[in-house]
Amino acid sequence: KRTWSNISTKELERQYSPSRWSRRMSADDVIKAHVKALKEGTEQARSVAQTLLNVPYGEGDGEKLDVYIPNINSLDVHLVVYIHGGYWQFLSKEESGFMAVPLVDKGVVVVAVGYDIAPKGNMDLMVSQVRRSIVSVIQQYSHISGLYLCGHSAGAHLAAMVLSTDWSQYSITPQIKGAFLVSGIYDLLPILSTYVNEPLKMTEEVAVRNSPSKLVPQLKLSSSSCQIVVAVAENDSPEFRKQSEEFYKTLEASGLNVTMEDVANTDHFSIIEKLVDGEYHLTKLLLKMMGKS
Numbered sequence: 001k002r003t004w005s006n007i008s009t010k011e012l013e014r015q016y017s018p019s020r021w022s023r024r025m026s027a028d029d030v031i032k033a034h035v036k037a038l039k040e041g042t043e044q045a046r047s048v049a050q051t052l053l054n055v056p057y058g059e060g061d062g063e064k065l066d067v068y069i070p071n072i073n074s075l076d077v078h079l080v081v082y083i084h085g086g087y088w089q090f091l092s093k094e095e096s097g098f099m100a101v102p103l104v105d106k107g108v109v110v111v112a113v114g115y116d117i118a119p120k121g122n123m124d125l126m127v128s129q130v131r132r133s134i135v136s137v138i139q140q141y142s143h144i145s146g147l148y149l150c151g152h153s154a155g156a157h158l159a160a161m162v163l164s165t166d167w168s169q170y171s172i173t174p175q176i177k178g179a180f181l182v183s184g185i186y187d188l189l190p191i192l193s194t195y196v197n198e199p200l201k202m203t204e205e206v207a208v209r210n211s212p213s214k215l216v217p218q219l220k221l222s223s224s225s226c227q228i229v230v231a232v233a234e235n236d237s238p239e240f241r242k243q244s245e246e247f248y249k250t251l252e253a254s255g256l257n258v259t260m261e262d263v264a265n266t267d268h269f270s271i272i273e274k275l276v277d278g279e280y281h282l283t284k285l286l287l288k289m290m291g292k293s
Contacts, residue, residue: 041098085153156184
């Protein structure tokens with residue numbers, strides 16, 4: 001069986017460079033276009049929703065969230081927490097409100113979480129931050145009838161870590177109804193030797209304790225009632241696709257409520273950018289999960 005451990009570092013770096021696998025444009029251009037699409041989508045969201053920006057969820061400077069609130073009042077409030085990607089070292093909550101564009105129309109609140117990316121933050125801190133952000137959201141929005149998570153790439157990893165939390169150490173046990181894990185990394189060991197780890201400086205021990213693929217028993221204890229969607233792009237790299245496929249199979253074998261979505265005609269970037277569109281497959285799936293379709 002071909003495993004990552006007998007792939008050269010050079011090939012691993014290629015596999016874990018998503019921009020090199022897009023068929024739409026060059027590697028540099030696809031990243032520039034991605035940032036532009038997310039920023040424009042977020043600006044649009046800020047014009048159609050009421051916003052509460054920079055709401056603190058902890059003591060740290062980076063521990064803030066942006067809330068996108070529908071203009072319609074509803075007693076049946078569904079809330080989606082979005083955790084951004086960027087390889088734990090890039091992007092921020094400032095361009096992470098785009099999915100509110102179709103969702104606020106349907107009465108859904110969207111929360112974009114900020115966390116301390118590397119080199120300021122390390123992996124343990126980022127995981128702790130996103131977990132605390134969820135606790136804070138529940139405390140501030142006690143009237144929500146459904147809490148959902150969505151994360152992209154590194155954010156899908158962090159969302160999976162939220163699902164794998166032992167909540168006994170926290171003041172509250174969130175009931176997360178659904179989670180969309182989009183083009184994520186669930187086993188951190190393959191990236192240890194690559195450029196991705198340079199600012200993160202993870203040791204093997206840190207990578208193991210922060211790999212959702214190794215925490216499935218805890219995920220099952222904490223999130224057995226959560227509906228999980230593992231989504232991957234048709235034009236993600238083979239290793240990225242394998243990360244999703246193997247995590248999906250492990251969750252399914254554990255008896256969790258999980259489905260796999262292999263999204264046609266998308267790459268690592270467009271798979272999430274398209275959530276700005278109410279007619280996009282994953283947007284419709286999320287609304288259906290909430291009973292909002």
